[in-house]
Amino acid sequence: MASFTATKVLAPVGTAGKLFAFALDVCRGLFRRPFQLREFIQQAWFIASVTIVPTALVAIPFGAVIALQVGGLIAQFGAQSFTGSASVLAVVREAGPIATALLVAGAGGSAIAADLGARKIREELDAMMVLGIDPIQRLVVPRVLACMLVSVFLNGLVSVVGVIGGYVFNVILQHGTPGAYLASFTALAQMSDVWQGLIKALIFGLIAAIVASYKGMNAGGGPKGVGDAVNESVVITFLLLFIVNFVMTAIYFQIVPSKTG
Amino acid sequence: MGVDVAIKGLTKSFGKQLIWNDVTLTLPAGEISVMLGPSGTGKSVLLKSLIGLIKPEKGSVVIEGVDICSCSEKDLYEIRKLFGVLFQDGAMFGSMNLYDNVAFPLREHTKKSESEIRRIVMEKMDLVGLIGAEMKLPGEISGGMRKRAGLARALVLDPEILLIDEPDSGLDPVRTSFINQLFVDLNAQIDATFLIVTHDIHSVRVVPDQIGLLYHKHLAMYGPREMLLSSDEPVVRQFLNAQTVGPIGMSEEKDADQLAAEKDMALPPLPPIPLQLEPSNGVPRKSQRPPGEWCRQNGVTPPPNSFRADSVLSTSGASGA
Numbered sequence: 082m083a084s085f086t087a088t089k090v091l092a093p094v095g096t097a098g099k100l101f102a103f104a105l106d107v108c109r110g111l112f113r114r115p116f117q118l119r120e121f122i123q124q125a126w127f128i129a130s131v132t133i134v135p136t137a138l139v140a141i142p143f144g145a146v147i148a149l150q151v152g153g154l155i156a157q158f159g160a161q162s163f164t165g166s167a168s169v170l171a172v173v174r175e176a177g178p179i180a181t182a183l184l185v186a187g188a189g190g191s192a193i194a195a196d197l198g199a200r201k202i203r204e205e206l207d208a209m210m211v212l213g214i215d216p217i218q219r220l221v222v223p224r225v226l227a228c229m230l231v232s233v234f235l236n237g238l239v240s241v242v243g244v245i246g247g248y249v250f251n252v253i254l255q256h257g258t259p260g261a262y263l264a265s266f267t268a269l270a271q272m273s274d275v276w277q278g279l280i281k282a283l284i285f286g287l288i289a290a291i292v293a294s295y296k297g298m299n300a301g302g303g304p305k306g307v308g309d310a311v312n313e314s315v316v317i318t319f320l321l322l323f324i325v326n327f328v329m330t331a332i333y334f335q336i337v338p339s340k341t342g
Numbered sequence: 343m344g345v346d347v348a349i350k351g352l353t354k355s356f357g358k359q360l361i362w363n364d365v366t367l368t369l370p371a372g373e374i375s376v377m378l379g380p381s382g383t384g385k386s387v388l389l390k391s392l393i394g395l396i397k398p399e400k401g402s403v404v405i406e407g408v409d410i411c412s413c414s415e416k417d418l419y420e421i422r423k424l425f426g427v428l429f430q431d432g433a434m435f436g437s438m439n440l441y442d443n444v445a446f447p448l449r450e451h452t453k454k455s456e457s458e459i460r461r462i463v464m465e466k467m468d469l470v471g472l473i474g475a476e477m478k479l480p481g482e483i484s485g486g487m488r489k490r491a492g493l494a495r496a497l498v499l500d501p502e503i504l505l506i507d508e509p510d511s512g513l514d515p516v517r518t519s520f521i522n523q524l525f526v527d528l529n530a531q532i533d534a535t536f537l538i539v540t541h542d543i544h545s546v547r548v549v550p551d552q553i554g555l556l557y558h559k560h561l562a563m564y565g566p567r568e569m570l571l572s573s574d575e576p577v578v579r580q581f582l583n584a585q586t587v588g589p590i591g592m593s594e595e596k597d598a599d600q601l602a603a604e605k606d607m608a609l610p611p612l613p614p615i616p617l618q619l620e621p622s623n624g625v626p627r628k629s630q631r632p633p634g635e636w637c638r639q640n641g642v643t644p645p646p647n648s649f650r651a652d653s654v655l656s657t658s659g660a661s662g663a
Binding site: 205208209214 | 447
């Protein structure tokens with residue numbers, strides 16, 4: 082009985098360990114030649130094609146909502162001229178990477194998990210290993226890199242679209258002045274905000290792709306197993322991303338001091 | 343060409359469920375072996391252990407001095423280049439058409455030019471009768487065609503060891519006969535070591551040099567074809583002759599009551615041992631032995647009418663009776 086409880090309790094630890102071991106395997110595979118350029122380009126194109134439109138559509142209301150919230154709050158303090166900088170900071174620092182992460186995990190990651198899961202249950206991965214080809218190097222590494230690349234670009238897209246969305250809402254709906262919105266950009270925002278957004282996006286892309294690949298490659302028990310793998314991969318990725326986002330933001334504020342007006 | 347596969351004391355279980363215990367056998371180089379067993383006795387698991395896809399708890403599988411069960415990942419990927427494997431459903435890559443599927447190992451492992459690859463791929467496609475279907479996707483063709491395409495892919499690298507998982511499931515009897523003939527011809531041509539996992543007793547009776555039977559979590563018997571076909575061992579006899587009388591029941595094993603009820607039932611006589619399939623060009627294979635040699639050497643009287651040229655056709659009737 083004791084050992085039974087122990088196995089139950091320790092099971093999640095084991096899973097976490099396996100996921101980490103898998104991530105290490107992927108990192109090792111990153112440097113192994115030959116690099117699968119074709120697969121990488123195909124995957125990058127595929128992930129971009131399933132995420133670009135939803136990301137743009139999510140970014141507009143995201144920027145608008147921040148503009149509305151912050152605008153309302155700031156108006157109560159009588160500091161409307163800073164609406165621009167506040168919404169820029171919120172979009173570039175937080176909304177960009179988070180929206181990117183949600184879409185990369187939800188659209189890109191689920192597609193990766195489903196694809197690899199289907200290959201797993203059809204024994205394609207076994208067949209590949211038997212043909213002397215490591216599926217991590219051949220399939221997972223290009224997907225991870227593609228996910229990271231696309232995340233970085235999506236982050237840029239969210240930032241731009243979000244800032245424009247915020248501008249439109251601030252100027253048209255809240256009757257802010259265009260000049261103040263733009264001028265306050267430089268007041269609080271700094272270049273390192275963009276860099277940290279990019280680095281966050283890069284790491285979120287990495288996590289999303291690794292979790293999705295791990296879950297896909299360990300799918301089992303027929304078509305239902307693939308569905309479960311996709312579901313779990315999205316949930317686990319979301320959890321991890323929000324935790325990692327918090328940690329990274331905390332570290333960022335320690336390293337880079339906030340600009341004082 | 344062709345290498346020995348020495349399996350020693352192999353044991354595998356999933357969690358608490360033991361699959362098989364202490365399996366020891368050697369697949370002789372260049373010979374065709376068949377592994378038989380009731381459904382769910384871990385035949386496919388055994389096959390996967392041979393290529394290192396499943397790690398057994400105990401024992402070793404030694405090929406050319408390398409133990410598959412304990413060697414490094416790198417050695418494993420090297421040694422796998424000796425293998426050709428045909429999976430149950432063909433395991434074709436769903437995103438590629440048949441041509442690219444068959445060309446895949448060549449493109450990954452050799453530096454051959456595209457025209458040379460084309461020549462080899464077309465040759466193998468012709469061998470399995472799939473000329474004209476190269477541009478189809480695996481999802482668009484029947485299970486039988488997928489299986490034949492899988493065989494073509496397993497053959498392109500000229501393997502030393504060919505592992506084949508249920509070649510006849512999902513094939514019609516005519517295609518099964520053709521594919522059996524193909525195995526024999528291939529063995530004559532490339533002298534590879536063959537291991538075929540199957541249920542089809544008709545194939546088992548005429549194709550292999552060696553037969554093994556997995557039953558009740560262990561290897562019940564492994565040896566020359568004539569030894570098993572003339573055996574009086576109840577399990578072997580029941581399985582090879584597809585009878586209900588014997589120790590194998592619907593769910594794994596029969597209980598004592600059933601066995602007691604069957605005790606007085608007379609077993610039908612052993613059907614005659616058919617001749618082995620010969621290569622279609624008439625030149626005997628290297629590993630082929632003259633019919634009846636094992637029986638003579640071991641002083642076993644084969645069932646009446648064995649080894650007659652006309653018994654090849656009559657066995658399907660006899661084994662079904």
